Amino acid sequence: KRSEGRDHIFPIHHPWSFKSVRKYVKNAIWLLPDMDSTGNWYKPGQISLEKDLILPYVPNVDLCDxxxxxxxxxxxxxxxxxxxxxxxxxxxxxxxxxxxxxxxxxxxxxxxxxxxxxxxxxxxxxxxxxxxxxxxxxxxxxxxxxxxxxxxxxxxxxxxxxxxxxxxxxxxxxxxxxxxxxxxxxxxxxxxxxxxxxxxxxxxxxxxxxxxxxxxxLYSSPAQPLGRLDMENGVSTSTLYLVDMIDFG
CATH class of the missing domain: 3.40.50.2000 (Glycogen Phosphorylase B;)
Structure with missing residues (x-):
């Protein structure tokens, strides 16, 4: 009630995730696979780049090191x-x-x-x-x-x-x-x-x-912070580290 849900995070990383309750949590931060420009999966006003975060899928194959x-x-x-x-x-x-x-x-x-x-x-x-x-x-x-x-x-x-x-x-x-x-x-x-x-x-x-x-x-547990080289290459260490810390369980 304090923030009308704006300080909540929901992993809506599949088109069917939370579908029956989305209208109640539309103010929250949604973790999404994309913005669905087709308009088939999310209703107008539910998602936006201003409040939501697009995350990678978990790879189905092993890392080729x-x-x-x-x-x-x-x-x-x-x-x-x-x-x-x-x-x-x-x-x-x-x-x-x-x-x-x-x-x-x-x-x-x-x-x-x-x-x-x-x-x-x-x-x-x-x-x-x-x-x-x-x-x-x-x-x-x-x-x-x-x-x-x-x-x-x-x-x-x-x-x-x-x-x-x-x-x-x-x-x-x-x-x-x-x-x-x-x-x-x-x-x-x-x-x-x-x-x-x-x-x-x-x-x-x-x-x-x-x-x-x-x-x-890649997702890791425990989260692995990235180094100085990433900052020099223009990658936000804090952003990726925060994403890596999110518990999808």
Missing amino acids: ANCLSENSSKRTTLLFFRGRLKRNAGGKVRAKLGAELSSAKDVIITEGTAGDEGKLAAQKGMRRSMFCLCPAGDTPSSARLFDAIVSGCIPVIVSDELELPFEGLLDYRKIAVIVSSGDAIQPGWLVNHLRSLSPTHIKGLQKNLAQYSRHF
């Missing part, structure tokens, strides 16, 4: 990789179009995913053997696959219009990802040609930055 990145460097023979559900709702409908466009492209792997440990290992292996990982929208504009790609050292190819990303004011995603519009991506041959046109120097730079920034997308 420095040794892993070194071991897999020469094994990244697949140009573009995607493993997951090709049929989604709302903005995620672009997945089916991308699947149809890319399924027969050379050096591209597009396959339906499966749940469980077997599916996780298959996705992890595929990402570690690929140069680029396709990250289209899911039911909302964001997808956990983006963060799986980041921690796998696989350059994300973000295909999602009007997407707000975690820490976007602090991290320049153009340094770790290729960002394209849905309209361009589904044009015949466009995406593969675009990726092949990127210079080796540019690709090496993206990979180097991925190795540096991937740890910002």
